Amino acid sequence: MAKVLYITAHPLTEEQSFSLSAGKAFIDTYKEQNENDEIVHLDLFKENIPHIDADVLGGWGKLQQGTEFTALSADEQAKIGRLAELVDQFTASDKFVFVTPLWNFSFPPVMKAYLDAVAVAGKTFRYTQEGPVGLMTDKKALHIQARGGYYSEGPAANMEMGNRYIETIMNFFGVPSMECLYLEGHNANPEKAQEIKENGIARAKDLAHTF
Numbered sequence: 001m002a003k004v005l006y007i008t009a010h011p012l013t014e015e016q017s018f019s020l021s022a023g024k025a026f027i028d029t030y031k032e033q034n035e036n037d038e039i040v041h042l043d044l045f046k047e048n049i050p051h052i053d054a055d056v057l058g059g060w061g062k063l064q065q066g067t068e069f070t071a072l073s074a075d076e077q078a079k080i081g082r083l084a085e086l087v088d089q090f091t092a093s094d095k096f097v098f099v100t101p102l103w104n105f106s107f108p109p110v111m112k113a114y115l116d117a118v119a120v121a122g123k124t125f126r127y128t129q130e131g132p133v134g135l136m137t138d139k140k141a142l143h144i145q146a147r148g149g150y151y152s153e154g155p156a157a158n159m160e161m162g163n164r165y166i167e168t169i170m171n172f173f174g175v176p177s178m179e180c181l182y183l184e185g186h187n188a189n190p191e192k193a194q195e196i197k198e199n200g201i202a203r204a205k206d207l208a209h210t211f
Contacts, residue, residue, distance in 0.1 A: 001036045001037055001038065002034070002037045002038070002094040002095055003037070003038045003039075003040070003092060003093045003094050003095070004027075004030070004037055004038065004039045004040070004093065004094065004095045004096075004097065005040050005042060005089065005090065005093040005095070005096050005097070006023070006027050006039055006040065006041045006042065006097045006099070007042045007044065007096060007097065007098050007099065007111075007114065008020060008023060008041070008042070008043050008044065008045075008099040008100075009044045009045065009098075009099065009100045009101075009107060009108045009110055009111040009114070010045065010099065010100065010101055010108070011045045011108075017101065017146065018101075018146035018183050018186055018196070018197050018200065019099050019100060019101050019144055019145060019146035019183070020099060021197060021200070021201060022099075022144050022146070022181065022183055022197075022200040022201050022203075022204040023097070023099035023144050023204070025201040025202075025204040025205050025208075026097065026142075026144060026181075026204035026205065026207060026208045026211075027039065027041075027097065027208070029204070029205045029208035029209070030208040030211060033208060033209055040089070040093070042089075042114075044108075044110040044111060044113075044114055045108075045110060048082055049082075049086070049110055049113045049114050049117060050078075050079040050082050050083055050113070050117065051113050051116075052083075052113075052116050052117075053079070055073070055075045055076045055079050055080075056076070056079050056080060056083065058076060059072045059073070059076030059077070059079070059080045060080065062076070063080075083117050083120075086114070086117045086118060087117060087118045087120045087123045087124065088123075090118040090123075090124070091118075091123055091124060091135075091136070093139070094138070094139060094140070095139065095140045095141070095142075095211070096139065096140070096141040096142070096170075096175075097141075097142045097143075097144065097211075098111070098141070098142070098143045098144070098166055099143075099144045099145075100143070100144075100145055100146075100162060101145070101146045101147075102145055102146065102147040102148070102151065102160065102162050103162075105159045105160060105161050105162070106161045106162045106165065107145075107162040107165070107166075112165075115165075115166075115169055119169065119172075119173075123135070124136055124173045125172060125173055125174065132172065133174065134171070134172055134173045134174020134175065135173070135174055136170075136173040136174045136175045137174040137175070137176060139173075139174075139175045139176075139177075140175065140176075140177045140211070141166075141170045141175050141177065141178045141179070142178075142179045142180070142181065142207070142211055143163050143166050143167070143178070143179070143180045143181070144180075144181045144182075144204065145162060145163050145180065145181070145182045145183075146182070146183045146184070146186070146200075147160070147182055147183065147184035147185070148184075148185070148186060148187030148188065149184065149185065149187060149188045150184050150185050150188060151182075151184060152182065152184060163180050163182070166178075167180070179207070179211070181200070181203060181204055181207055182200075183196055183197065183199075183200035184196070
């Protein structure tokens with residue numbers, strides 16, 4: 001039995017969002033094909049995802065100096081405790097499905113905050129004399145992304161940094177398998193929007209059989 005972490009970062013509904021529509025089609029089909037797997041949905045717009053701020057950095061510094069966790073301020077305890085929960089949940093999972101729109105060539109800020117939360121030395125990677133080494137070598141990841149324009153080829157391809165960032169950090173964590181399913185062009189060609197959506201949903205269902 002595998003544990004799948006389904007991580008979505010979109011403020012709209014599945015009916016309104018192309019990425020969430022494809023994500024739902026994928027995860028529903030995956031459930032049908034893998035009835036014994038555990039699937040946990042992490043909706044980043046509804047979860048408490050602390051930013052690494054002065055409280056976090058200050059609290060970490062105190063802990064490194066030997067201060068007891070219970071001696072930290074209430075804010076420091078709450079944020080650092082929540083960050084620990086997030087990375088423990090992440091490392092305990094076997095497969096990751098990230099679902100995002102392409103916003104300003106990247107993804108919603110809450111996704112960056114989440115990836116910062118799980119990028120923890122000793123948990124997802126470790127430092128060695130040869131440099132950092134990923135610890136998530138037995139995991140698998142997928143990114144489902146909706147792009148209103150066209151970024152798969154041509155000059156705009158170099159401007160897409162959302163999927164490239166997730167690929168980069170998964171590689172940094174040592175994840176050996178990273179796939180991407182993107183739906184693109186529905187804003188550039190609104191007359192084809194429904195066709196693009198339906199095609200993306202169909203591809204998502206197909207991918208669920210092999211993920």
